[in-house]
Amino acid sequence: xxxxxxxxxxxxxxxxxxxxxxxxxxxxxxxxxxxxxxxxxxxxxxxxxxxxxxxxxxxxxxxxxxxxxxxxxxxxxxxxxxxxxxxxxxxxxxxxxxxxxxxxxxxxxxxxxxxxxxxxxxxxxxxxxxxxxxxxxxxxxxxxxxxxxxxxxxxxxxxxxxxxxxxxxxxxxxxxxxxxxxxxxxxxxxxxxxxxxxxxxxxxxxxxxxxxxxxxxxxxxxxxxxxxxxxxxxxxxxxxxxxxxxxxxxxxxxxxxxxxxxxxxx
Amino acid sequence: xxxxxxxxxxxxxxxxxxxxxxxxxxxxxxxxxxxxxxxxxxxxxxxxxxxxxxxxxxxxxxxxxxxxxxxxxxxxxxxxxxxxxxxxxxxxxxxxxxxxxxxxxxxxxxxxxxxxxxxxxxxxxxxxxxxxxxxxxxxxxxxxxxxxxxxxxxxxxxxxxxxxxxxxxxxxxxxxxxxxxxxxxxxxxxxxxxxxxxxxxxxxxxxxxxxxxxxxxxxxxxxxxxxxxxxxxxxxxxxxxxxxxxxxxxxxxxxxxxxxxxxxxxxxxxxxxxxxxxxxxxxxxxxxxxxxxxxxxxxxxxxxxxxxxxxxxxxxxxxxxxxxxxxxxxxx
Numbered sequence: 001x002x003x004x005x006x007x008x009x010x011x012x013x014x015x016x017x018x019x020x021x022x023x024x025x026x027x028x029x030x031x032x033x034x035x036x037x038x039x040x041x042x043x044x045x046x047x048x049x050x051x052x053x054x055x056x057x058x059x060x061x062x063x064x065x066x067x068x069x070x071x072x073x074x075x076x077x078x079x080x081x082x083x084x085x086x087x088x089x090x091x092x093x094x095x096x097x098x099x100x101x102x103x104x105x106x107x108x109x110x111x112x113x114x115x116x117x118x119x120x121x122x123x124x125x126x127x128x129x130x131x132x133x134x135x136x137x138x139x140x141x142x143x144x145x146x147x148x149x150x151x152x153x154x155x156x157x158x159x160x161x162x163x164x165x166x167x168x169x170x171x172x173x174x175x176x177x178x179x180x181x182x183x184x185x186x187x188x189x190x191x192x193x194x195x196x197x198x199x200x201x202x203x204x205x206x207x208x209x210x211x212x213x214x215x216x217x218x219x220x221x222x223x224x225x226x227x228x229x230x231x232x233x234x235x236x237x238x239x240x241x242x243x244x245x246x247x248x249x250x251x252x253x254x255x256x257x258x259x260x261x262x263x264x265x266x
Numbered sequence: 267x268x269x270x271x272x273x274x275x276x277x278x279x280x281x282x283x284x285x286x287x288x289x290x291x292x293x294x295x296x297x298x299x300x301x302x303x304x305x306x307x308x309x310x311x312x313x314x315x316x317x318x319x320x321x322x323x324x325x326x327x328x329x330x331x332x333x334x335x336x337x338x339x340x341x342x343x344x345x346x347x348x349x350x351x352x353x354x355x356x357x358x359x360x361x362x363x364x365x366x367x368x369x370x371x372x373x374x375x376x377x378x379x380x381x382x383x384x385x386x387x388x389x390x391x392x393x394x395x396x397x398x399x400x401x402x403x404x405x406x407x408x409x410x411x412x413x414x415x416x417x418x419x420x421x422x423x424x425x426x427x428x429x430x431x432x433x434x435x436x437x438x439x440x441x442x443x444x445x446x447x448x449x450x451x452x453x454x455x456x457x458x459x460x461x462x463x464x465x466x467x468x469x470x471x472x473x474x475x476x477x478x479x480x481x482x483x484x485x486x487x488x489x490x491x492x493x494x495x496x497x498x499x500x501x502x503x504x505x506x507x508x509x510x511x512x513x514x515x516x517x518x519x520x521x522x523x524x525x526x527x528x529x530x531x532x533x534x535x536x537x538x539x540x541x542x543x544x545x546x547x548x549x550x551x552x553x554x555x556x557x558x559x560x561x562x563x564x565x566x567x568x569x570x571x572x573x574x575x576x577x578x579x580x581x582x583x584x585x586x587x588x589x590x591x592x593x594x595x596x597x598x
Contacts, residue, residue: 120441129438132398133452134427136420 022220023213026142030150034136035143045148049110054156057105058163064101065164068092069171073178082178086188089168094192094200095256096248098161103207103244107237110208111215114145115236118219119229127220142216149212150205157204161197190263196255203251210243322365325563335563338582338594344570346557348375350409351508351540352397357406358564359392366392367403368564374508374557379534379541381551381572383586384561385595390544391435393561394510397542398430399423410508428456431501431509435516437493439485439500445472446481449500456504471499474533490517494526502533511543515550527553548587552576560586562595 029035035042072088118141121127130137165188173181218236222229321335329335350373359367366389374380374397382390395401396408399415408415410426418426439448449468453459459467472478475495485493494514501509511530515523527550534541545551551558551572558576559569560583568575568583576587585593 124436124441125434125438126440128395128400129432129434129440131400132427132430132432133455134424135455136424 018221019214019217022217025138026146026213026216029136029139029143030147034139035147038140038144041140042144042147042151045145046152049148049152050156052113053105053109054159056109057102057156058160060101060105061098061160061163062167064097065089065093065167066171068097068164069168070176072168073172073176077176077178083183084187085172085176085179086184086186087191089165089172089184090188090191093164093168094161094196095252098157098164099200099203099207099248099251100244101164102157102160102204103211103248104241106208106211107240107244110149111211111236111240112233114212114215115219115222115233116229118142118216119222119232122220122222123225123229138220142213142220145216146209146212149208153208154201154205157201157208158197160204161200193261196261199251199255203248203255206247206251207244210247211240214240214243322360322363322368324364325368328563333594336565338580339562339565339567340580342568342570342580343372343566344568344574346373346375346378346571348377350374351376351411352542353407353409354393354396355407355409357396357403357408359389359396359401359403366564367396370406370561370565372559372566372569374540374542376540377538378556379530379543379554380557380559381543381545381555382559382561383544383546383548383551384567385586386546388561389564390546390561391512394432394512394542394544397508397510398427398432428504429507431504431506433494433497433501433509433511433514435512435514436490437485437497439488439493439496441485444482444484445477445488445496448485448496449503452500452504467503468499471502472496474502475499475529491522491526494518495529498529498533502537505537506539508540508542511541511545513544513546515545515547520549523547523550524553530554548589551587 069085069089072092073082073085075088076082076085118127121141127137127141130140168188169181169184172179173184214236218232219229222232224231325335352374354370354372357367357370358365370389370393382393384390392401396403396415397410399418402416410429413422413426415423415426439445440451443451446465446468449472450464453464453467457464469478469481472481475498477492477495477499480488480492480496483492485496488496498511498514514526514530518526530541530543531554543550543554555572557570558572560567560575562582568578568580575583578584578587582594584590585595
């Protein structure tokens with residue numbers, strides 16, 4: 001139990017420091033190429049990401065795209081500009097909704113999965129078994145997963161953005177139908193450009209990196225048996241949720257804060 | 267009285283006085299210090315001269331009122347006739363306020379099956395984790411073939427670990443791989459052997475442990491005993507010089523325990539090396555051990571060849587090895 005009110009924030013700072021140090025070690029292993037020694041394991045993890053998470057991420061992206069389209073269409077109708085529904089869809093989908101949807105599903109599925117899997121390995125001595133075989137468990141378990149995420153997730157994210165765009169089109173043009181297909185796409189593409197897609201992908205990948213690293217940290221340092229792994233899973237979800245919003249907010253401020261990149265007013 | 271009768275009377279008298287043959291036999295090798303021998307002559311363990319303040323509180327908590335925590339620790343390390351594969355030099359280790367090892371001094375002999383036995387929670391598993399560098403001592407040193415483990419760089423540590431094979435308590439098989447892939451894993455990671463050669467080695471080891479028919483099974487499809495045997499096969503594939511067994515008999519019935527002991531002996535006879543078994547099963551110790559070390563309250567009570575320890579006069583050792591309820595060891 002904390003003995004003074006300073007103990008709680010001190011513990012948080014100490015944990016943040018531990019997490020930062022761990023994340024740095026994992027990334028260094030990737031940048032220095034040591035994760036490539038276990039490229040087979042990296043490919044296996046990439047396959048698990050694709051087979052286990054792609055459909056559900058695209059599914060969520062589709063639903064969120066529908067929401068953006070519906071919201072934009074009704075709002076624009078209310079202000080007397082139904083043909084500009086593409087504006088809301090373009091910005092909502094690409095800049096905010098897709099990164100957050102991606103972040104939420106990554107936290108819920110991939111992040112918690114990492115904690116559970118690596119944490120279970122920790123409490124059943126599998127990590128110790130790797131270490132005594134002369135294999136760096138940090139590299140084998142964490143750096144390979146990070147490298148796999150970096151290899152696979154950009155494509156998965158861009159596909160999710162595509163799913164969201166398609167859903168917005170379905171909602172605005174097919175479902176509500178107050179603008180034609182050509183009219184929708186004219187405005188839709190006018191209000192976004194390739195750099196916006198790049199920035200959105202950077203936001204999404206930043207979230208994914210943070211989620212994988214936090215998941216690996218809580219799994220790798222789990223203790224206290226199955227209850228400890230469960231507690232670590234919950235903690236990782238809380239931290240990932242906060243960090244997803246923090247990364248999203250920072251990304252929006254950095255990429256679109258000073259220049260909204262909107263074709264308005266010449 | 268003739269001279270002969272006088273000699274017989276002298277001899278009888280001498281025997282009656284000392285209980286010993288007056289013609290001295292060559293002294294047995296005793297590695298204890300003069301101070302330790304003097305302490306024993308005074309009827310006390312040589313370690314009871316320690317001040318109570320120097321002994322951690324959690325160890326006091328395990329001691330009956332009125333007793334010194336180390337009064338049974340004679341610190342006798344009998345000669346085993348080999349060099350030491352692993353040496354512990356005054357190792358101390360604490361986890362928070364809980365001191366687990368408190369001045370551990372002993373050696374694991376080369377080429378023999380050694381057993382570290384002792385009550386539950388006394389630091390046996392912590393001891394073997396120090397051997398492979400999974401834990402580092404707070405004080406003292408651990409030497410493996412003369413090299414200090416705590417002072418090794420990461421690269422040297424990983425190289426040193428290749429000398430070891432470790433069987434963890436529940437096998438510690440990787441859940442994502444089947445039995446064959448688990449067994450082949452160290453070979454695929456550390457050698458350039460082709461798959462045919464790897465398959466030949468793995469199948470041989472799995473046949474030795476009686477798992478030839480289970481190569482395609484996943485760990486969650488195996489019984490506890492099968493997981494241990496698979497872990498044993500995996501520990502052997504790199505022909506390690508030192509094999510560690512962390513309570514291999516836990517969760518096994520007496521028959522399977524006996525079979526596992528037999529397996530350990532057979533494999534050791536074939537492959538050699540230093541085997542270290544952590545257990546508190548005395549039957550296994552009787553069956554298998556060449557060398558025994560009795561660990562209690564973070565220190566060695568006594569160690570030496572198994573035959574000598576089973577005849578030890580030390581009350582704690584006698585109680586523990588006979589499984590008696592009465593004696594120095596209680597429920598504290």
